[in-house]
Amino acid sequence: MTMPDKGADKGGKAAPDVLLREKLIGFQREIAELKQINKEQKQAAEQGEQKLLLGLFEVLDAFDNLEKNIQDKEESLGKTGQRFVKSTRAVQRKLLRLLRSCHVEPLEFPDNKATMEQCKVIATQHDPARENEEIIAQERKGYINTERKQVLRKAEVVTVYNDGPSMHSAYSSQNSS
Numbered sequence: 001m002t003m004p005d006k007g008a009d010k011g012g013k014a015a016p017d018v019l020l021r022e023k024l025i026g027f028q029r030e031i032a033e034l035k036q037i038n039k040e041q042k043q044a045a046e047q048g049e050q051k052l053l054l055g056l057f058e059v060l061d062a063f064d065n066l067e068k069n070i071q072d073k074e075e076s077l078g079k080t081g082q083r084f085v086k087s088t089r090a091v092q093r094k095l096l097r098l099l100r101s102c103h104v105e106p107l108e109f110p111d112n113k114a115t116m117e118q119c120k121v122i123a124t125q126h127d128p129a130r131e132n133e134e135i136i137a138q139e140r141k142g143y144i145n146t147e148r149k150q151v152l153r154k155a156e157v158v159t160v161y162n163d164g165p166s167m168h169s170a171y172s173s174q175n176s177s
Contacts, residue, residue, distance in 0.1 A: 057143055106141045124160065141155055
């Protein structure tokens with residue numbers, strides 16, 4: 001003689017509370033899986049955004065380098081050269097506006113001091129007339145997401161350091177004193 005299942009009623013069917021419990025467990029599993037998928041998709045989207053932004057920063061670096069090279073020679077350019085310079089500056093401004101619309105801004109240093117959170121010091125120089133950590137030159141701009149208050153890329157800077165030997169970098173355009 002077979003004993004009826006505890007979860008079954010007299011007709012051999014599963015009791016409603018057992019079915020509900022199984023359904024609930026199934027839904028909880030699905031919710032957990034969907035949360036995991038959502039988390040993975042969010043991470044992938046953030047990585048894609050970061051990769052895109054870093055690429056755009058490289059384009060802005062190219063514009064900055066072009067600007068440095070053109071500054072001294074701009075007056076000697078003909079009309080075509082001057083139009084080219086004007087056009088490249090317009091493209092650069094559009095790119096910066098696009099980044100600003102996404103809450104991305106170049107880092108600014110109102111006190112002209114380097115901070116570890118926002119700067120990577122690539123070289124130092126002695127200058128007794130200035131304070132330590134004062135920025136002498138910004139070799140590459142840094143960028144911040146103003147909405148998240150997150151530094152996306154640190155600025156690469158040359159700073160004053162009077163308490164020891166100067167540090168030189170092959171990347172620095174500054175001449176040591």
